[in-house]
Amino acid sequence: MRVKICGITNVTDSLDAVKAGASALGFVYYKPSPRYITPENALYIVEKLPPFIQTVGLFVNENVDFINEVCEKSKMHLAQIIDDENILDYTKLKVKYIKVLRVKNKDDLQNLDENYYLIDAFVDGFGGKGKRLCLDLFKDINCSKFILAGGLSSDNLKELNGFGFFGVDVSSSVEKEKGKKDIQKMINFVKAAYEIL
Numbered sequence: 551m552r553v554k555i556c557g558i559t560n561v562t563d564s565l566d567a568v569k570a571g572a573s574a575l576g577f578v579y580y581k582p583s584p585r586y587i588t589p590e591n592a593l594y595i596v597e598k599l600p601p602f603i604q605t606v607g608l609f610v611n612e613n614v615d616f617i618n619e620v621c622e623k624s625k626m627h628l629a630q631i632i633d634d635e636n637i638l639d640y641t642k643l644k645v646k647y648i649k650v651l652r653v654k655n656k657d658d659l660q661n662l663d664e665n666y667y668l669i670d671a672f673v674d675g676f677g678g679k680g681k682r683l684c685l686d687l688f689k690d691i692n693c694s695k696f697i698l699a700g701g702l703s704s705d706n707l708k709e710l711n712g713f714g715f716f717g718v719d720v721s722s723s724v725e726k727e728k729g730k731k732d733i734q735k736m737i738n739f740v741k742a743a744y745e746i747l
């Protein structure tokens with residue numbers, strides 16, 4: 551099980567997330583978000599991280615040049631891309647990426663290609679709002695290339711037993727306030743994630 555903690559805005563939270571056992575840290579490059587970070591501030595954090603931690607830049611309906619520039623400037627390993635209109639020319643991206651599927655119903659999970667996907671609940675105004683997907687949607691579906699997000703917390707992760715998700719992604723339930731993480735909540739979350747069967 552891989553665990554990404556999203557919405558990192560400061561060095562303390564980044565190092566606490568690593569101590570808690572997160573394998574990836576998310577940086578939100580979406581200005582309306584309370585977790586928005588500039589590429590300069592993200593780079594300041596990234597340069598203080600230990601090895602073997604993946605950095606993920608989250609982009610919402612941005613263009614290729616912007617994504618390439620920000621990822622290069624802030625040393626992101628991966629771009630997490632919300633591209634609602636499906637208009638991005640992915641061949642021009644210079645960074646590895648994962649597409650976000652904002653799921654409304656089971657049809658959205660059908661006929662996907664062989665790539666990994668980050669699966670989030672569809673919410674107005676985008677993510678990080680703690681909205682959950684009904685797990686019934688995933689019955690009889692191969693989830694081994696899905697990273698699940700949306701309203702996950704240490705209290706509900708055991709409900710993922712048996713689905714075989716590749717990883718989980720969390721933001722709001724491990725915060726003490728919007729944009730600030732809580733170390734104990736992160737520890738509880740990662741521990742519960744590693745106990746998923």
Ligand SMILES: O=C(O)c1ccccc1N[C@@H]1O[C@H](COP(=O)(O)O)[C@@H](O)[C@H]1O
Pocket residue numbers: 556557576578580583584585608610670675676677678679680681699700701702719720721722723
């Ligand atoms: O975190 C944000 O502010 C955000 C803004 C815009 C798009 C996505 C955002 N976060 C992502 O939302 C999901 C679910 O988060 P939560 O655990 O339900 O709060 C997660 O992938 C975040 O990366």
